[in-house]
Amino acid sequence: MATAKKLPSGSWRARAYAGKDEAGKSIYKSFTAPTKKEAELLAAQYVAQEARAQETGMRVGEAIAAYIELKKETLSPATVLNYKCYLKNHYAGIKDKSLQGLRAEDVQRFVSVEAATFGGKTVSNVYGLLSGALKVYRPDFSAVVTLPRKKKNKIQIPTAEQIAMYYNAVKGHPLEIPFLLASQCGLRASEAAAVRREDIRGGKLCICRARVRGDDGRIHEKEPKTEAGYRELPLTDELLRILLSVDRERLSLIDADQIPNRWAKFLKQKGLPPCGFHALRHYFASRAALAGVPKMYLVELMGHSSSRMLDQVYIHTFPDERAQFAALLQGVSKAFFDEIRHEM
Secondary structure (H helix, E strand, C coil): CCCCCCCCCCCCEEEEEEEECCCCEEEEEEECCHHHHHHHHHHHHHHHHHHHHHCCCCCCCHHHHHHHHHHHHCCHHHHHHHHHHHHHHCCCCCCCCCCCCHHHHHHHHHHHHHHCCCCCCHHHHHHHHHHHHHHCCCCCCCCCCCCCCCCCCCCCCHHHHHHHHHHHHHHCCCCCHHHHHHHHHCCCHHHHCCCCCHHHHHHHECCCCCEEECCCCCEEEECCEEEEEHHECCHHHHHHHHHCCCCCCCCCCCCCHHHHHHHCCCHHHCCCCCHHHHHHHHHHHHHHHCCCCCHHHHHHCCCCCCHHHHHHCCCCCCCCHHHHHHHHHHHHHHHHHHHHHCCC
């Protein structure tokens, strides 16, 4: 039993052995109380709790696996696949720990180790899966965890001239339809891969499904993640003509998980400037915003439930237009000083 010692403040502190860290150094947990008896009792209770925890069979990794299985029917097949990849490639320093014996410092240490190797977004996603499992299988667990800052990736948005260049090269290629749906309608690759002829109604494109690859290796068609994912997009006469000229039920011959890689290879083969396929969706959003499309309408067109993603991720400025607006602002300032000189 831990023996408490009196502190200079008058309180009593007892220390209980809490295992070893990654370097093999012993870890002790301190308990402070007004009296010696209370401090020793807190330490004894902790030791007893740890002993019970060692007797329970579930480990952290098992809890995460059980959580994925529990949520499997309510999650996108692609999300399930991502979760299983996380479980396979992460949690090495924590998955074999007893679930009941898990401590806040264990989680923070795990996050810190992950942050030394992976980016902020990955660490946040990995921790989010762990946190979800803990809420279900260890609801009494509480920890304030400091996550690494997410770095905002700078995405190079193609110009209107580049978009025209890409289209002239991709005409007649299997990538033509995905390209048009992404750059002119703002569709995700999974949505572009799922569009059918029956989804074109009254000159509009109805988005009501997506195609993703699941953890079983097969392609699955699923409904949008949220209600906002269901939407109708206006089509120009020219785009409507091109889409209806495709004589098959599903307009794209390429599935979503193949589109980005095939697009990148296509640009390289043609000697065209590199551009990520998802950047075409960014192009659509930024060009629409520049044209004066109201933000909340654009939110609906993009399939979001709020403007947060639009503000933080999708709306960019174009170098050419930026120069034009800079000249416009200089003109405003010049007019101001001209007016001042006139009044003088």
